[in-house]
Amino acid sequence: MTRRLLPLETIRGLAGFGGAQRADGYVFQPTTVDEAREVLALAREAGRRVVLRGSGRSYGDAAIAREAVVLDLCAMNQVVGWDPSTGILEAEAGATLGDVWRRCLPDGWWPPVVSGTMFPTLGGALAMNIHGKNAYRVGTLGEHVRSIDVLPTDGGEVVRLGPSDSLFHSVVSGAGLAGLIVGVRLQLKKVPSGDVRVRGVSCSGWKDQFDAFDRYREDADYMVSWIDCFARGHARGRGLFHAAWYAEGPSATLLEAHQTLPSKVLGVVPKSETWRFLKLLNRRGCMRLVNAAKHAAGRIFEHGREGRQSLVAFSFLLDYVPGWERAYAPGGFIQVQTFVPAAEARRVFDEQIQMQQRAGLESFLGVMKRHRVDEFALSHGVDGYSLALDFKVTRANRARVEALADGLHKSALAAGGRFYLAKDTVLDGADYRLSIGDGLERLHKARERFDPDGILTSAQAERLGLL
Amino acid sequence: MRYERSLVVGASSGIGREIACQLAAEGGLVAAVARRKERLDELSTSFPSIQTFVHDVEAADEVPALFQEITSSLGGLDLVVYAAGVMPSVGPDEFSFEKDREIFAVNVLGAMAWLDQAAVRFGHAGHGTIVGIGSVAGDRGRAGQPAYNASKAALATYLEALRNRLATQGVTVTTVKPGPVATEMTAGLPLKNPMLAEKAARKILALSGSGGERYLSWKHRLIFAVIRAIPSPIFRRMKL
Numbered sequence: 287m288t289r290r291l292l293p294l295e296t297i298r299g300l301a302g303f304g305g306a307q308r309a310d311g312y313v314f315q316p317t318t319v320d321e322a323r324e325v326l327a328l329a330r331e332a333g334r335r336v337v338l339r340g341s342g343r344s345y346g347d348a349a350i351a352r353e354a355v356v357l358d359l360c361a362m363n364q365v366v367g368w369d370p371s372t373g374i375l376e377a378e379a380g381a382t383l384g385d386v387w388r389r390c391l392p393d394g395w396w397p398p399v400v401s402g403t404m405f406p407t408l409g410g411a412l413a414m415n416i417h418g419k420n421a422y423r424v425g426t427l428g429e430h431v432r433s434i435d436v437l438p439t440d441g442g443e444v445v446r447l448g449p450s451d452s453l454f455h456s457v458v459s460g461a462g463l464a465g466l467i468v469g470v471r472l473q474l475k476k477v478p479s480g481d482v483r484v485r486g487v488s489c490s491g492w493k494d495q496f497d498a499f500d501r502y503r504e505d506a507d508y509m510v511s512w513i514d515c516f517a518r519g520h521a522r523g524r525g526l527f528h529a530a531w532y533a534e535g536p537s538a539t540l541l542e543a544h545q546t547l548p549s550k551v552l553g554v555v556p557k558s559e560t561w562r563f564l565k566l567l568n569r570r571g572c573m574r575l576v577n578a579a580k581h582a583a584g585r586i587f588e589h590g591r592e593g594r595q596s597l598v599a600f601s602f603l604l605d606y607v608p609g610w611e612r613a614y615a616p617g618g619f620i621q622v623q624t625f626v627p628a629a630e631a632r633r634v635f636d637e638q639i640q641m642q643q644r645a646g647l648e649s650f651l652g653v654m655k656r657h658r659v660d661e662f663a664l665s666h667g668v669d670g671y672s673l674a675l676d677f678k679v680t681r682a683n684r685a686r687v688e689a690l691a692d693g694l695h696k697s698a699l700a701a702g703g704r705f706y707l708a709k710d711t712v713l714d715g716a717d718y719r720l721s722i723g724d725g726l727e728r729l730h731k732a733r734e735r736f737d738p739d740g741i742l743t744s745a746q747a748e749r750l751g752l753l
Numbered sequence: 754m755r756y757e758r759s760l761v762v763g764a765s766s767g768i769g770r771e772i773a774c775q776l777a778a779e780g781g782l783v784a785a786v787a788r789r790k791e792r793l794d795e796l797s798t799s800f801p802s803i804q805t806f807v808h809d810v811e812a813a814d815e816v817p818a819l820f821q822e823i824t825s826s827l828g829g830l831d832l833v834v835y836a837a838g839v840m841p842s843v844g845p846d847e848f849s850f851e852k853d854r855e856i857f858a859v860n861v862l863g864a865m866a867w868l869d870q871a872a873v874r875f876g877h878a879g880h881g882t883i884v885g886i887g888s889v890a891g892d893r894g895r896a897g898q899p900a901y902n903a904s905k906a907a908l909a910t911y912l913e914a915l916r917n918r919l920a921t922q923g924v925t926v927t928t929v930k931p932g933p934v935a936t937e938m939t940a941g942l943p944l945k946n947p948m949l950a951e952k953a954a955r956k957i958l959a960l961s962g963s964g965g966e967r968y969l970s971w972k973h974r975l976i977f978a979v980i981r982a983i984p985s986p987i988f989r990r991m992k993l
């Protein structure tokens with residue numbers, strides 16, 4: 287049997303957002319469903335597996351696979367329909383969260399769930415079923431989807447799935463393994479203005495943190511907290527909590543001009559160059575000071591104060607510094623985000639902060655959120671909290687970072703915790719499978735239907751044994 | 754381990770074989786390409802991490818498909834070493850186009866067939882290392898081996914051009930120019946203290962990431978700087 291050759295010049299070296307995992311793949315960017323079918327056919331004739339890829343904003347190896355055909359959806363990015371009377375948007379899967387808000391915010395609508403960056407595609411966001419700072423209130427993005435269009439990998443007819451279809455909850459959350467999402471109908475959220483009111487609460491330790499989440503939970507539209515991972519002793523868990531509410535206000539705030547992020551940081555440093563500056567700071571000694579300073583500033587300037595911020599500035603803080611991840615080059619970084627039931631969260635998070643301090647590998651950034659349970663097959667949802675920690679990886683510390691991550695995962699797992707594939711780089715497959723109950727069987731049902739030959743893959747899926 | 758996945762063309766004997774073994778001993782995956790199946794079988798028995806592919810570099814048309822089969826089977830590619838080379842004995846008055854053609858097919862065209870593939874792949878992927886085994890024999894045109902000298906000179910110039918083309922694309926191209934090395938190819942020659950292939954391979958791997966034209970010792974570097982500078986009319990009269 288002679289196999290078709292793949293065009294050599296389509297090869298690209300790809301990485302996840304964290305830059306700690308890499309693989310070469312043959313990248314194709316179809317612009318239509320028919321072109322996507324052709325890519326799937328080519329892969330089959332070449333005897334290759336296919337990995338689906340959106341904007342590559344997952345931290346680890348979810349959207350890469352060695353020597354596979356990479357089906358990149360970024361060029362299928364049209365907003366096909368938008369109805370400002372119902373707030374229902376119809377778009378191709380490669381449209382990004384940024385494309386969505388730009389189209390809909392002027393009419394007074396905002397995506398119901400957004401990640402900390404506006405670059406993810408809708409397909410990628412649904413494959414991971416992303417959550418936002420409002421997860422405790424509105425759940426994950428998948429819960430706001432009216433229907434998705436799925437292209438089976440054997441090139442068959444596109445199938446429309448709604449929440450009442452049994453496979454819907456497996457394709458959404460299926461990490462790109464349960465079928466190719468080509469179109470989405472999403473219910474947006476009506477907002478009174480383009481701003482939120484943001485209130486800061488400085489927390490001197492875990493007790494303050496959990497109290498703040500409890501106090502604002504019934505009322506606030508968004509909650510998130512920053513944790514200083516260097517603080518020890520009684521100060522462990524200290525940080526700055528923010529609650530936010532959709533604000534009333536002039537309709538001019540809905541315009542893109544009001545939402546645009548400033549192009550200079552502090553008015554002087556061009557944003558595109560800021561990562562160089564961050565790279566200088568990006569070491570343990572400096573970060574200890576930065577975190578302490580941030581805590582002090584929060585206590586003095588933000589505690590109890592309320593301010594207004596545009597939705598974009600509040601939601602996509604990390605987009606302020608494009609390329610900030612390059613500050614971690616060349617080794618990259620990994621994020622460990624564990625999801626722990628409410629009753630155990632304080633104990634587990636405290637244990638985790640101590641573990642990373644004992645290892646001398648303090649996370650430069652810690653972020654805590656509140657979540658709720660959902661119906662999806664590979665769900666990361668718990669009735670509890672998540673703590674996200676970023677660890678810089680170097681050639682010298684890689685083994686230690688991986689050992690630490692393993693310890694953090696095990697401590698969450700023992701407490702009935704869950705994990706999130708969009709953030710995972712180094713999970714142990716057995717730990718993951720233990721955490722998701724019957725999720726894997728549900729995933730496989732969807733694979734039988736939408737990927738009958740089992741050509742969809744990812745480095746992550748192979749590593750975790752999901753196929 | 755510096756190279757996780759390597760491809761060595763001309764791996765059944767001499768320097769190529771040693772390089773394949775050393776890469777495998779470091780823990781890397783290696784694809785060994787050569788003409789002789791028995792030699793390859795022996796290689797893969799001693800090193801399970803060496804995968805073998807039978808191929809005659811004179812069959813340049815086979816290369817694109819084989820290259821893709823190899824990269825797929827290795828799961829990627831970080832290093833390509835082109836070590837295939839022939840040097841048939843040539844009498845002092847002999848002009849054999851048969852031999853010349855073979856020398857160029859193996860030493861030059863085979864290298865281009867393989868390294869063109871590597872260059873496209875590495876350039877687009879944004880990483881990779883190419884090593885070509887040239888020879889000090891390519892530095893001058895001597896009376897004894899016109900075609901062999903010319904082939905190594907052609908290879909060196911081709912590699913230099915690759916290096917210049919790929920410089921901004923994250924790809925390293927290194928030309929190494931071993932002096933006399935004791936291998937099957939040189940077995941019939943009266944060499945003065947040849948280097949062992951094992952040692953030559955070690956030095957070549959050490960230099961592989963340097964991205965320039967390298968001799969295997971500082972002595973050679975010095976001697977050949979002088980030899981290259983000798984004007985041709987004088988060089989003709991010297992027995993170098």
Ligand SMILES: Cc1cc2nc3c(=O)[nH]c(=O)nc-3n(C[C@H](O)[C@H](O)[C@H](O)COP(=O)(O)OP(=O)(O)OC[C@H]3O[C@@H](n4cnc5c(N)ncnc54)[C@H](O)[C@@H]3O)c2cc1C
Binds near residue numbers: 342413461
């Ligand atoms: C700075 C930053 C902040 C973030 N903050 C958050 C956050 O607050 N909350 C959160 O939940 N996540 C967050 N994330 C993670 C991010 O939202 C997810 O990783 C998201 O999946 C990225 O989408 P993408 O288009 O880049 O997809 P990729 O990363 O390219 O792919 C993700 C997965 O989706 C699959 N896939 C892609 N397209 C399709 C398709 N059309 N059909 C089926 N499968 C597909 C891929 O195979 C892969 O498994 C953040 C990421 C970054 C970089």
